[in-house]
Amino acid sequence: MLGNFSYCNPTKLYFGEDSLDNLNIELPKYGKNVILIYGGGSIKKNGIYDEVVEILKKNGKNVAEISGVMPNPTVDKLYEGIETARNHNADFLLAVGGGSVCDYAKAVSVSVNCKEDPWEKYYIRFEEPDCETLPVGCVLTMVGTGSEMNAGSVITNHKTKQKIGHVFADENIMPKFAVLNPKYTLTLPHYQMVSGIYDIFNHICEQYFSGEDDNTSDYISEGLMRSVIYSSRIANKDPQNYEARSNIMWTATWALNTLVSRGKSTDWMVHMLGQSVGAYTDATHGMTLAAVSLPYYRHILPYGLQKFKRFAVNVWDVDPSGKTDEQVAEEGLQAMENWMNELGLVMNISQLGATEDMIEGIADGTLIMPGGYKVLEHDEIVEILKESLR
Incomplete structure (x- = not known):
């Protein structure tokens, strides 16, 4: 720390x-x-x-x-x-x-x-x-x-x-x-339930993907992410499962009550991107995050390679044997994408009502935050948003 x-x-x-x-x-x-x-x-x-x-x-x-x-x-x-x-x-x-x-x-x-x-x-x-x-x-x-x-x-x-x-x-x-x-x-529509689940997961990611020191907060984050993944799969099949929904509720609180941000810089760019998309589309918050996450994480992966590798191994159980660090890290993001599709999350901003002619305005409205592995330039934000359209 x-x-x-x-x-x-x-x-x-x-x-x-x-x-x-x-x-x-x-x-x-x-x-x-x-x-x-x-x-x-x-x-x-x-x-x-x-x-x-x-x-x-x-x-x-x-x-x-x-x-x-x-x-x-x-x-x-x-x-x-x-x-x-x-x-x-x-x-x-x-x-x-x-x-x-x-x-x-x-x-x-x-x-x-x-x-x-x-x-x-x-x-x-x-x-x-x-x-x-x-x-x-x-x-x-x-x-x-x-x-x-x-x-x-x-x-x-x-x-x-x-x-x-x-x-x-x-x-x-x-x-x-x-x-x-x-x-x-328990009475929430499925769309709202999974949107909230991804909001929880991304809150943890925003605090996890920063820093290079051995930080206790990162170990806590990995446990919280594994809990969200496990319980989300149960709730996705059986939304009335009280145990899964109670674990999701408890994890949501600990994901953003400032505990896992202690001793760290934090990266809130997915939220900045998602919120700017939401300002133009009025779309559900968690879905805007889901739609921009993977293009953003694939963009910054080279700058935070070791953390993405750790994420793949410790959160998604990727076997690193015989693979390069890049292959392991990319396999982790692919596992994350598979899980997101499994839940039925929105995976591109065009499904939320964003169009090509909105991109510059959305980019202009995106606050640029320091703290992550790469401080974005305006052109990079535009590139990520264009990738998020597809």
Whole structure:
């Protein structure tokens, strides 16, 4: 482990079939005025909404709602939520849904008492809050983002065709608690399930494919990736398998709660590429990542050859006997591609609505991140995106 780092994660997790009962422990810690935040209404169909509202009433909360939070929350929706929270004199934000709902709640949290435009302050200038923020709690119904245990928030601006994530430095922005009941994920459509699974896997990859030292975080990442692969294959055949879905849910949290990034540089270029594609297509996040991953990894493989070889051997059980390092590394990526096809992931951005004439705009909107094995030039981004079309 090279360098110096700190680690703090204050989010308290409640996991399991009875985990929602713990709202009765957490809610009394916060003020009376609560904003209940959720998405398109699926929680009303599956009964989770009624369960949560009953507990809120039991705890004497005065509840207002922000509904209709979309899979890629927009800045216009953020402005709407800020107004609702201000009018309600909100003391606490309770997000019930997937990662987008949790992301959105954090964006509202840092914006309610902010005197500036939150889009400009947090997503263009990447500044930190200098105002009082609201506490957030999460009841998770879809896994993938890890938003339930981190300080990240992604917002989309359709007018400027930008989709930008801000990982806030202050751990106070992290949810105070998160409720993780794997049963809540069992009603997800297959498309959403596998999209979330790939989001988990790629979060780990983004932190794994960097650095050359012997780092404990990489060993943890390899174990998490093997767990995702194993459980995903079970869930793909039997989506109602509780054990597989519970393992996937738990791995999703540990994939992006900052643990496996400690002592490392990190490479977030797949996310930068995928988010820019999403800004143009409004496609499901995990699918945008899947569509650009292999062209990107094959592009940077020569610069991080030893890590790609290790990935092939330790994650995909590739036998290196009698093969060159390049052959082993490429065989690992082929194994990854086979698994992605097995799950039914989208493998090119044209399937998501991207076209040749969008490529330059998508490339212009792609933030270039340092930390990986190759800092990309604009022309390389264009090349990767063109390869991702096919």
